[in-house]
Amino acid sequence: MRAGGLSLGISTVYLSLIVLLPIAAVVAASLEGGLAAFWDEVSSPPAVAALKLTFVISLLVVLANTVTGTLTAWVLVRDDFRGKSAVNALIDLPFALPTIVAGLTLLAIYGPKSPVGVDVAYTRTAIALALLFVTLPFVVRAVQPVLMELDREMEQAAASLGASPVTTFRRIILPNLMPAVLSGAALSFGKAVGEFGSVILISGNIPFDTEVASVHIFKAIESDDQEAAAAVSVVLLLLSLFVLIGADILERRSRRHDA
């Protein structure tokens, strides 16, 4: 109750120092040459290409995730088989595994010396694969708890009223899962657009072809063009914020229907 004062102060200082101060510096650096310079950096052809590529691939990956993630969550909640708990634990592997290791192993299996004969290294497909790996847990983990809490009686009522399993899924279950799916999708998207470690080895980073926004920023930093890096970073930052807020709203809406 009255505990707050000191804790609040400490938290604010810590948060500001560690997170807010540096982010403010990025925003400041992006605007150092004024809005005109900002716009120049952001609209330069390589930057635009990188942002476009990032946006499109992330969107496609997220769409795929909504399907595969929901499917996986369904199987983990409704089905039962030996080793299910191991599979369930496995879902978190993309979170626990360093992104650079993920990239390396994807390269090993889907790259030049592929043991299964699939070589997509240095292509956009490779980027998609990497993003599918790192974003795998988000939709699954968002949907699982909602699916577990779902009132089975609704489905039973639908069945007693004559609905087939597919219809029941479409009209009863899916609408109730949708907020969680969207929330997971938003988080996936946020992760995908900023992803770096897993794409850097496998994509080849060819400008206008397979260079994603994060790599573009990285190269700008390496060539000491901090303003350009900051400008593109701000675009990504705004995108992330938009996604964060969206995810928050969606999550609150998903609880609206709960008693």
Next chain:
Amino acid sequence: MSIAIRQVTKHFGNFVALDDVSLGIGGGSLTALLGPSGSGKSTLLRVIAGLEEPDQGDVSILGQDVTGIPPQKRGVGFVFQHYAAFKHMTVRDNVAFALKIRKRPKEEIRSRVDELLALVQLRGFADRYPAQLSGGQRQRMALARALAVEPKVLLLDEPFGALDAQVRKELRGWLRRLHEDVSVTTVFVTHDQEEAMEVADRVAVMNEGRIEQTGKPRDLYEHPANEFVMTFIGAVNRLGDSFVRPHDVEIHLTPDGDSREAIVKRVLYLGFEVRVELALRDGQELWAQVSRNDVEGLKLAPGQAIHITATREQVFA
């Protein structure tokens, strides 16, 4: 006065929880704060404990002004509706908590805890965890815990609210007997008027942040100060502007003095009492509490025309 509450007002945002409340509670008494949800009774209890600070007014315990003094230093024992058991500690450690905080010697703690567990009939449960106890047992543990350092005042916030009806009844009687043994000034909050009437020496009826009436249970029942108290405590029939208790409705087969005509609608045999539901000529409905013998003697049946008088009617300004 063991506890003196003077003109206490408390707001939560725009909601007025307590509105200029004053109350005195005598030493060694068992007082109930009775009222519906939102009446302010729990808030008042928490103000006494120091868990809420009043916006205006003051509180004294044993003559000492405690307004502004934190709960740690008020010497109050508090029992919560949902037990507030320390889940990660055994029953023994729960009960010993206050003593350990005060750094009493181990031997003293041990014997005091044993004494308390015996008092609340939880001997043998000392090494169990709260999760292994039933609700009633947890509440008895909470009581033992609160009594450990001999508080000046014992406060209970709807102590039996979370328990089954049967357990509730048992613990009511048990609390009364405990009070007689331990005789610490006790205040408990309840919305159950039967509970208040059965357990307490004195009852303060609260409504919308104000105290409507204070007194002995019998006084409140027989001489309610206003409509709210009368309708909240005990069953009541409303006839126009006046109120009549069901057991004050007399049934006759023939007109008698200023009796009114009525028709029997239903005769309900509810275990020990018989409820006769009636309707007056003008449509107003009421019910009378009649003994079994009377019902049989009068041969009451639905549709029967009868005459009723109210042996006692009350009208409030």
Next chain:
Amino acid sequence: MRESALSRYGLRFAALGYLATIIVLPCSMILRKTFQNGVEPVLDALTDPAFVHALQLTLVAVLIAVPANTIFGVVCAMALVRGNVKRGAWFFNSAIGLPLALSPVVVGLSLILVYGNDGWLGTWLVENGIQIIFSTPGIVLATVFVTLPFVVREVVPVLREVGTDQEEASWTLGASRWQTFWRITLPAIRWGVAYGVVLTTARALGEYGAVAVVSGRLAGQTETLTIHVDEQYLRFNEVAAYTTSLVLALLAVFTLVAMNVFKPRAQEEVADVDSDSAGNEALR
């Protein structure tokens, strides 16, 4: 809901097949690739001073970031849940969520812009001979940044659910706020904290992007394990790269196990609270 056996198996194999393709297959390569030339090169890689140093540096970053963010996490959760932050809550939630939503390279860039030679604090740091970027402190800062949210986010819901009853009871029994925090609140949230710590550690061990930007990538000096993987790969030392990857993967598996032990208990803490009512009456 009754499903036909066909649809049940169909769904199951679709899901498992997907997981196998995306996760299992790639990760099974780590072992193969590590030992592709036998055991000796692996041992060489493990005893390489650069590797050992990278391991030490990574551990240093973890051993600073985890306690720092755990303390922050608990303090901040207390402030948010027990304090009166009605209006400021959105600010805190957004700021705390930021490290999760940011690209790691942006994190690295932000640190350079503050602590680099041309950064906001640059001149002051140079004057006082303090080197942050391209040195250990920079790596530690980057790690602290990206792992900031985990403990807070896990503790807040638990703290909320545990409620204030036990704490209030403790106060009425004479315990000070501090005593109550240590003896009552902390034990009540311990699994939430534990789970948060596991997540923080996992992220700290595995961070690459932010650290890659702020580190000078000097072997034996400013390489973390993740950077070491990259550097060795770029130098065509495949076995070394995969060996380090294997070490990291084993740590990841260990993390997964810990997560699966602590997560259900943390969730229990949220669900547990005062299912006290009628439920246990039968025991009496």
